[in-house]
Each structure stands twice: as C-alpha cells, then as structure tokens.
Amino acid sequence: MSYQVLARKWRPRTFHELVGQTHVQRALVNALDQGRLHHAYLFTGTRGVGKTTLARILAKCLNCTANGRGDEGITSTPCGRCDSCQAIDDGRFVDLIEVDAASRTKVEDTRELLDNVQYAPTQGRYKVYLIDEVHMLSTSSFNALLKTLEEPPPHVKFLLATTDPQKLPPTVLSRCLQFTLKHMPPERVVEHLTYVLGEEGVAFDESALWLLGKAAEGSMRDAMSLTDQAIAFGQGAVRHADVAAMLGTLDHRHILALAEALADVDVQRLLAEVAQLAEQGPDFAAVLDELSSMLHRLAVAQMVPDAVDNSHGDRDVILQLASRFTAEDIQLYYQIGIQGRGDMVHAPDLRSALEMTLLRMLAFRPQGVPKPPRTQLPLRREPSETVAPSETVANEANASVQVADKASSVPEPLPEVKSAPEAEAVSSSASGADISNSQVASQPSVPVAQEASSYQEESPAQEPPPWAVESKMATPEREAAEADVAQQTPELATASEAPATPGPTATLTSEPVDKPTPVSVPVETPAVTATTGKLDNAQWLQCFDSLGLGGLTRNLAGNCLVESDDGALLTLRLDPSQEAMQAEVHQTRIERALKEQGMPRRIAFYVAELASHLETPRQREDRLNQERHANAVDLLNHDPHIQKLQQAFGATLIESSVKPADEMR
The missing domain is CATH 1.10.8.60 (Helicase, Ruva Protein; domain 3)
Structure with missing residues (x-):
C-alpha cells in the first residue's frame, strides 16, 4: 500500500475530530440536531483551516443512512460505516459534486452544472454541490448562479468555500449562511x-x-x-x-540570549552573541525584528501577564525575564530598535548596524533620577513671604541668598556695601546695635558655602540673631517639618518662633572680624526619630521625600503602606493596580535609599487592597495638592479685583486653570 501523507491520513471525519473552530462546529451540530437546515452555506478562512473538511463532514451528516442511534435520518454524528459515508470519504459519492471554481470560471461551465440541479439525487438523500474557491467565478457565472442559489430544489444543498470573501458579490453573500474559520494558534x-x-x-x-x-x-x-x-x-x-x-529560520534561543545580556547590561556577552550569530550568516535585520518583537512581549508581560503571546512556547521564560527589566528600559530599547531598523539601509553593513543599535540601547538606558545633595544649606526665602524692616537692612548688608530645593548652584559672593547712606540705614534700623559706617563698608564678601561652614565650625550650638531666622510659609509640608523639628530641638523651635523685639539683639565691636556673621541657620529635618527603631506608616510618610527616589521607583513606593517592620525586613503593602510595576531594580533602589538614611532594610512587597484609614505617600501628595488648589481658588474668588471683573464683564473663573504659587515656581 502506498504511503498516505499525514494531512490526508489525519483529516477529521466527524465534527468531534475537528481541531479548533468550535464556534462553527457548535452552530452546525445544533442546526442538524434541530432540523433547521439552510440551503446554502459559505465557509471562509485562510488555507488549511478546514473549509473543505467541514463541507465533507456536513455532506456525510446529510446523507448518512445509519446514524449513531441505529435509525435513518439526518444526524450530527455520521457513522462512517454506511455506503454513503464511505463513498464520501473515498471521494466517489455521485451525489456530492465537487467543483473547482478556479478552473471552471466561465459562465458556460456554471450553466452546465446547473442543468442537472432539477434531477433528484441518485444515491443519497441530498444532492450536495461543493464549490471550492468560489470567488474565482466570473461575474456572469455569479449572475447565472443567483436564482438557483436563492431558491434551489428541496433536495439540493450548496456548500461554498473561499479564502477571499471580499470578492464575492453582496447578492451571493446575502443568500448564504456565512461561517468564518479562525487561524490555528x-x-x-x-x-x-x-x-x-x-x-x-x-x-x-x-x-x-x-x-x-x-x-x-x-x-x-x-x-x-x-x-x-x-x-x-x-x-x-x-x-x-x-x-x-x-x-532556515533564526533560532529563538539566540534572541533570548541577547535579551538576557541586555538585562544584565553585559556588553561583552552581547557582542559575543552577535559574533556567534554572524557565524551562521543570518539576516541581521530579521534578528533586530525578532528582538523588537520580544521587547514588545516583555512590555506586555509587565503590564498584563495573562496576555503574553505564547507562539514560541516560552511564556514562563518571558515572564521571568520581564521582571529583570524596568518598564522605562523596555520602552526605550523598543524605540531604539525600531529606529535602528530604519537606519540599517544607511549602515556600512548590517552586522555593524545591529551592534550599534544594541550598544545604543545600553548607552542611553535610564540611570535613575539623581538624588538631591544632603549637605546642610541655608534656608531659602520664598518670594511670597513678607520681610520685616530689620530683615531688609540685614539683606542689604549681607545679600540674602536663595538656594534651590533639590540642586545647589554655584555660590555667589555677597555684595559689598559701597555707599555711606546704606550704612547709615543699617545703624538706624538695628535698634540699639552700635555699627559704624567704616565697619559695615569694610566687611569682606564671603561665598555662601564658606559662610555656612565657618558658622558651623565656630558656634554650632549658638542661637542665630532674630533677623537671621526666616519667616514661615503656611503650607502643610512646612508645618509638619517644623513640628517634627520642634519635638527634637525645642530650643531651636522656640528661637525660630520668638518675635523680633526692638531691644538690642547683637552687638558688633570695632575689632576686626575674621569670620562674618552667618546669614541663616542650617536646619536638616531628620527622616525618622530613631533610625534603629521600627518604621510605621506615619514615619514612612515622614521619610519618603528624603529618600530621594525618582521615576517609576518613586511611583511604586508612593503607592505602598507599611505592612510590618521587624528591623531587618520591611514589608510594604502594594496597591494591586501597581502590581505589574514590580521589578528587582526598584526594590534595590528603595533598599539603597533606606540604607543611606541609616535604616538598612530588606524590602518585600505584599499585594493587597490598601487600608482605607491609612494614607500612602501618593495619596498624601494628591490630598495636599487638592488642598493647595482649593486655597488658591478661594483666594481668587475673594480677591476684590477679580470680583470687579466678574461684576463688570460677567467674567467666570476657570478653576481648572488655577495653579498654586508653589507649582508656578
């Protein structure tokens, strides 16, 4: 006996042997069991998905003479043993007329075919016309088929199959029950x-x-x-x-090796993998396409793990590899890969183009947001603060310095007092301080950093003069910080809150001064009262900003509550909406930031619904922003100038456009 290929040997012979296409199988089985049969069926789909196979199974169901129940009649489970079933399987059933429309496109062929429609079936119960690739028929052939297709004799069934249903006239589509077969995953x-x-x-x-x-x-x-x-x-x-x-396809394991080298930021291994690929003479453009496709799967694995494409059978490997990347790394790598694919046409050779694209990924990978310096710096005066007369004089004499919140700029020298009237203004407003013009004019110009350091070395515990203590800005963050400082350094808090009195507060003699009087008192708010103690959620809120986290790491940590802390392991309860953002790199950054704050901890995330009575750093930030926005809107609504505009011109305040003063800065 000659060899029969697997595609024909394992062709399904019943609906229950059919692989996939459950939606079509269910509709046909129910129609056969209930006797609700249509006279024309259209099966569409790409090649090799079962269109002709379904048509032959349906023909056996219509003509089986000994069904599974042992009686005669239409059935959804053909026996496969009767003469009709065996004849259909062997391709010799006279009442199953199979027509290849690709080779019989003329209208004469269609008319010849339809001449025998009126005659009753010879062997079976129905005469079945199976027209394959029906979209190849000519327009005249479709016109000749329309009337018979709409009202055929009761013993005739039309089964049409095509890979391109868009080419069929709407008049044909409206006369058929259409079933679209899916791709096989x-x-x-x-x-x-x-x-x-x-x-x-x-x-x-x-x-x-x-x-x-x-x-x-x-x-x-x-x-x-x-x-x-x-x-x-x-x-x-x-x-x-x-x-x-x-x-002749690219081995997927090489792409995995390239992705692992990117995850480990191992340039040497990355180039070694490219060299190993070059020995096989691959299409380097296809290599970059496969790598970009894998980066897409990694991004999906981070956001929606259940939606990962498993076309390579490596779902578990992709999920594990996705945890070794940050989301920003994957997005950047994918963008560089797509742009590098377009630049390959301009490269001297494809291998160098691939290597440069991979090196560019690592050269421009995000390194994290730099942390602000933790050195003690003079306090910065806010533009909205009011300045007392005594402070004005001191500022003219010593040039008050503003320092940025997160990054210190190059210190500028203090301007010297050049005119005598300015010195006289200083002596007249000092309220008892005996200062001569020559003493004020001879004061040297000293940079801010040197001035602050000299003050710390000379008198670290000395209370500053009243004019050096800055006024307070009425914001929740500053009030919370000052309350924390007041608990730990009550003397400093008392000094800072004491009102300026007109009495003498400082005396300057005519002796030469080696070091200038400090401008302000450097105050550094500690993150936690005792670094050796255990963190609770309140302390987590206090120390969060001082950790200096940025980017996705800050977003991840900002959506956490403190679940437990035993001094060595800090367990953070994570909002389930942020579960996909977990990565080892974020955990390492948080642990490093805590260690720099004197709180060495190992971090573990516990995904669960957040407690309603506790507040995460992100929730606190949102609440404070809302409060500041509400205060700004309230101030504008009560502003007399705004009220005049509203009364005169019917103006309306757009609250969404209002920004608090701290956001404007």
Missing part, C-alpha cells in the same frame, strides 16, 4: 502534532514542534505537511536542530 497546532506523532510512534522535541507551529502561520494543513518534511529530514525523528536547519 501555535498552541493548538503543537497540541495536535503531539497527539499525531504519538500515535505514529515518531520521536520528537517539543521545541521543534513550536518551530513548526510558528512556521505554519495558522494553517493546520501546512503544519502537517511541514511535519512530514521534518520526519524525512530527521530520518524518522523530529529534532529541534533539524527543524531549524530545514526551515
């Missing part, structure tokens, strides 16, 4: 090939089946044909190396 192909090869007794590698399933591109017939070829190529076995060589 690689998972379904691998599952079916595993069963077939097991029944055939052929040894195989599962990874080789994934290569075949990917190469089949949704066609089960193509997968069976490629499996036949792989068995012959591998001398009776289906092995990964043989299938990769037969298909």
